[in-house]
Amino acid sequence: MSWGEIVLNVVFYAFAVAGIAGALAVAVSKNIVRSAFALLTVLFSAASFYAFMRADFIFAAQILIYVGGILVLIIFAIMLTHRITNVRLSNESAHSWGAFFACFCVAFALILIVATYRWSRVEKPMVAVVASQPPVRLALAMYQADGTTGVTRGGRMIDGHGVLVVDAPDLPGRMRTGAAARIRIEGPQTILRDVPFEPRGPEGHRARLELSGLPAGKYRWSVALAGEEPEAITPEVPAVDFVAERGLTKAIGWALMGRYLLPFEAVSVLLLAALIGAAFLARKEVKA
Amino acid sequence: MRLDLLLQIPTWEQLRNGPWVEAAAAIAIVGFVLANLIAVYAGISTLLERKIAGHMQSRVGPYQVGPHGSLQWLADALKLLFKEDVIPRDTDKLLFRMAPYVVFAGSFAAWCALPFMVDWAPAFMNIGILYILAISGTAVVGILMAGWSSGSKWSLFGAMRSAAQIVSYEVPIGLVLLGMLLMYGTLDMNAIAKAQTQGLPFALNPEWRGPWYLAWASWGVFRHMPFTVIAFLVYYTAALAETNRTPFDIPEAESELVAGYHTEYSGMRFSFFFLSEYANMFVVSAIATTFFLGGPLSPLGPVMSGGLFDVFWFLGKAFLLVFVMIWLRWTLPRYRVDQLMDLCWKRLTPLGFICLFAIGLGEHDMRVSVALGAVTFVFIAVVLSKEIFASGKTHPPLPKVKPEAGGGP
Numbered sequence: 001m002s003w004g005e006i007v008l009n010v011v012f013y014a015f016a017v018a019g020i021a022g023a024l025a026v027a028v029s030k031n032i033v034r035s036a037f038a039l040l041t042v043l044f045s046a047a048s049f050y051a052f053m054r055a056d057f058i059f060a061a062q063i064l065i066y067v068g069g070i071l072v073l074i075i076f077a078i079m080l081t082h083r084i085t086n087v088r089l090s091n092e093s094a095h096s097w098g099a100f101f102a103c104f105c106v107a108f109a110l111i112l113i114v115a116t117y118r119w120s121r122v123e124k125p126m127v128a129v130v131a132s133q134p135p136v137r138l139a140l141a142m143y144q145a146d147g148t149t150g151v152t153r154g155g156r157m158i159d160g161h162g163v164l165v166v167d168a169p170d171l172p173g174r175m176r177t178g179a180a181a182r183i184r185i186e187g188p189q190t191i192l193r194d195v196p197f198e199p200r201g202p203e204g205h206r207a208r209l210e211l212s213g214l215p216a217g218k219y220r221w222s223v224a225l226a227g228e229e230p231e232a233i234t235p236e237v238p239a240v241d242f243v244a245e246r247g248l249t250k251a252i253g254w255a256l257m258g259r260y261l262l263p264f265e266a267v268s269v270l271l272l273a274a275l276i277g278a279a280f281l282a283r284k285e286v287k288a
Numbered sequence: 289m290r291l292d293l294l295l296q297i298p299t300w301e302q303l304r305n306g307p308w309v310e311a312a313a314a315i316a317i318v319g320f321v322l323a324n325l326i327a328v329y330a331g332i333s334t335l336l337e338r339k340i341a342g343h344m345q346s347r348v349g350p351y352q353v354g355p356h357g358s359l360q361w362l363a364d365a366l367k368l369l370f371k372e373d374v375i376p377r378d379t380d381k382l383l384f385r386m387a388p389y390v391v392f393a394g395s396f397a398a399w400c401a402l403p404f405m406v407d408w409a410p411a412f413m414n415i416g417i418l419y420i421l422a423i424s425g426t427a428v429v430g431i432l433m434a435g436w437s438s439g440s441k442w443s444l445f446g447a448m449r450s451a452a453q454i455v456s457y458e459v460p461i462g463l464v465l466l467g468m469l470l471m472y473g474t475l476d477m478n479a480i481a482k483a484q485t486q487g488l489p490f491a492l493n494p495e496w497r498g499p500w501y502l503a504w505a506s507w508g509v510f511r512h513m514p515f516t517v518i519a520f521l522v523y524y525t526a527a528l529a530e531t532n533r534t535p536f537d538i539p540e541a542e543s544e545l546v547a548g549y550h551t552e553y554s555g556m557r558f559s560f561f562f563l564s565e566y567a568n569m570f571v572v573s574a575i576a577t578t579f580f581l582g583g584p585l586s587p588l589g590p591v592m593s594g595g596l597f598d599v600f601w602f603l604g605k606a607f608l609l610v611f612v613m614i615w616l617r618w619t620l621p622r623y624r625v626d627q628l629m630d631l632c633w634k635r636l637t638p639l640g641f642i643c644l645f646a647i648g649l650g651e652h653d654m655r656v657s658v659a660l661g662a663v664t665f666v667f668i669a670v671v672l673s674k675e676i677f678a679s680g681k682t683h684p685p686l687p688k689v690k691p692e693a694g695g696g697p
Contacts, residue, residue: 007312031380033380033383033436034380034382034383037383037429037433040390040426040429044426056413056414056415057415057418059415060415060418060419060422061418061422063422063423063425063426064418064421064422064425067422067425067426067429068422068425068426068428068455068458069455071429072428072429072432072451072455075429075432075436075451076432076448076451079432079436079444079448080448249414249415249418249475
């Protein structure tokens, strides 16, 4: 572990401890206003975890919506309630056995999920410069089969399903028609296939290879440009994180405005209906 | 210290792989410089505020410390440092002590994403503007904290008003910035500034790079006239309300609420609220500068640009907007609460929607942009000429306010 990683770990654990302490304060504090303010710590440390996972958009949205919106609303509601600090709080009173049982069930379910889920290590896509004239950058990344939006990316295949994606952000003009990526997969089953590049707007070209039903085992993959003489094979270069460079905001935008437009709009209509309903309920009755 | 060392702030990736000592040192230096920049800037702004107020009211303002009172801000800072930190009996001690720092942290954290140079910001972020809006919104929680923990009615009312005002005025700000983001297609503050190096008004030619004396024509505020101009005015008005400045300073209205949410604070804790108010003024002005006025770009294109000139232009434009804020404070009377909400929801928010819609249409097709712009210009001209030539116009009647039973204090 390098010194840089140690620094990152220290920061991470500082946020984690702060989050747990804040959550405890929310639960145990006798003063409900203090509980509400302690929620600030919890929400912030959750946002910091998003930042650690490079989910930049979710990080900002978490702070913007939860801290700037929902927390303020909660505090407003508490502060506007008459003599809120004199109320006997439920966390002092009787329901301790029920609460204990509920907590036990939730903890059991969480531990079960943590123990049984196949955690995939997130690996960086390999970026290589192909030694052709002029040099071409290729980024090789393995997506999980369920991560079709490209938001999630994992380095390990689950149950032999996955999508290998080769991104070429700056393919030179003469190669644009008919260029193909030669993907080589070595492991229990060896695959060598030429996959043609397809244009994807301003982001260059992309070749996709869908994999399914591969036998379990360890696989290695490498990429080259097919048909270039001499055949250019990617050398080992220090990996650069391609996705982090571009950020996830664009991907989320494309997903929300493309594939998931209908659910997105349905949810917003639902929210609008809730808003109108709230305004109707809160409105004063005007007698004619 | 070499300046170019400062300009190579490493990313997290480099921090992980590279010489982390230098990276951490660079980050610490940037944080230190920013914190001190805010302190000095806020100090000088208080002096300017008092000087401008004085001259606007035919006084001279502070005159005792230094030549023409120019060192008054240092004396004020020293006084605040050595003042007794009074904590009243009925306060919630923990929250009372914490609140100023929560408020200040929100304003301070926003500074690190501002594009001080064309290709440099203290922290490179692809979500720049989203981050700034989110992190400066957390100050509301601190304000509520201060208001509640003070155990005083004035503080509580001030905090409630302030929070309601900030949350409401975030709506027009969000709408207007969304419209401008349609033009730029990125949330990155540096990329937004850079996108204003080229392009003609009305999206006539997005590739255009004119002669140096017309470089300012590419700025965002001229892109879809008059809608971008309206967007700028809407943003600036709403930003005034966001920072609790006059004419929207009802959270701190002296005649009604003593000093609002920081009534009970004194000494250094009070000065933290002060710092964050001035820091916030700069942040909203810097956002306006970046979105509408080309950010760190020189108005003369390649002339006087690059390096410290960028910093000069960025700070110059932002300070100009801060100056206008101070100017307005001594010119306009205060709004009432109902007028304030009226302005936000019935005037600025619809205007924001119109701007969003029009800019979207204009970006789609330049002919639509030209046609819409022409129609709106004519419309505005007609309305204005009616306003000017209308004689004996009576003001609309004030809304009837039902007096509370028993009367107020």
